[in-house]
Amino acid sequence: MLLFTGQAEIAIDDKQRLSIPAKFRSQLPVAEAGMSWFSVPWPTNSIIRLYPEDEFRRLTARFGGSIAPTEDEAELETTLLSVSEQVSMDKNYRVRLPAWQLEELGLSGDVMVLGVRNRLEVWSRDVWNQSRRERFGRLQQLVERIDARQRGGAPNATTGS
Secondary structure: OOOEOOEEEEEEOOOOEEEOOHHHHOOOOOOOOOOEEEEEEEOHHHEEEEEEHHHHHHHHHHHOOOOOOOHHHHHHHHHHHHHOEEEEEOOOOEEEOOHHHHHHHOOOEEEEEEEEEOEEEEEEHHHHHHHHHHHHHOHHHHHHHHHHHHHOOOOOOOOOO
């Protein structure tokens, strides 16, 4: 099971290539030239989510592939899969990110690559740095809200739990 953690500052070069940092490559069962990733643009915070091919295929298999999906399922499949692009890692551990995704999200130059469990996220360095402290400050409340949902209750308004 993948467990990407941490962050690395890196640059997207003029050819739209992003080097996969060694700290993340070491978490892959096999990190070799030709290895495929899926580049998925995500509108929240204008980021790119990078999934190793096996993980992306596992996650999208949950869609079920029905010949008669519900309207929501069909819309999700059409939207998500049509904007996702398969990219290969070269011998220098770089992936060429789709130019249209970078342009759509306003990503270029210095970025942060975050390890987020089963994926990497590519953020604008400035956006990540501006939000990091605020996110860290909300961590305890977020954990408490998720904990309460998993227990089937609502967090207490005075204690947060």
